[in-house]
Amino acid sequence: MTFNDRTLGVAALGLSAFLVWFGHDLETPFAYEPMGPRVFPMMLAAVIALCGVRLAVKGGNAARPNPPGANSRIALMVLIVVGYACLFQLLGFIIATALATACVGRLFDGPWIRSAIGGIVMGVCLYLLFDLVLDVVLPLGMLEAWL
Structure with a gap:
């Protein structure tokens, strides 16, 4: 098929x-x-x-095969999402999101420093959006003592 x-x-x-x-x-x-x-x-x-x-x-358009290395990146992406789901409550939204975003950035060949900064900015900004604008309670995890 x-x-x-x-x-x-x-x-x-x-x-x-x-x-x-x-x-x-x-x-x-x-x-x-x-x-x-x-x-x-x-x-x-x-x-x-x-x-x-x-x-x-x-319908009808045949899909092209994945380029070399794409299947392993897809598998790693699934592992990152599973890890994110497992660590979400323990680490909290900000840290878990920052780590997952940084890992995805590295997965797509982003430099370490930019991936880390992007992850931190994404975690903090999304937390503020959900907490202040949408009034959604998210776990703080390890940051609960400081925030």
Whole structure:
């Protein structure tokens, strides 16, 4: 089987069906916002489904093979995301995000210093956005004593 747009479209439809199944019964014990937690997975599922239908109907374009080294970078990216998820609570949002961002920067051949600075700026700015603007509580982890 060759991988093409139609295959990706059908996979996207499967993913959107999973998101609908997962998000349909999402509820919180208390109402902290008018729309509730199920809105995001449902909206995401709708967008993915629309894109999947477009690819499945249009379809036909064969995918080019990955360039050399791309598969190992993809595997490392998956490991970085798994590590981020595992360390998120322990290290806190700022440190875990800074580390993950710096690792991704290095993965794409960014210099160490720029990757580290970009990771720190990304962690701090996103934390401030979520905390001050969106009022989302994020774990501080190791920084909780100082902030």
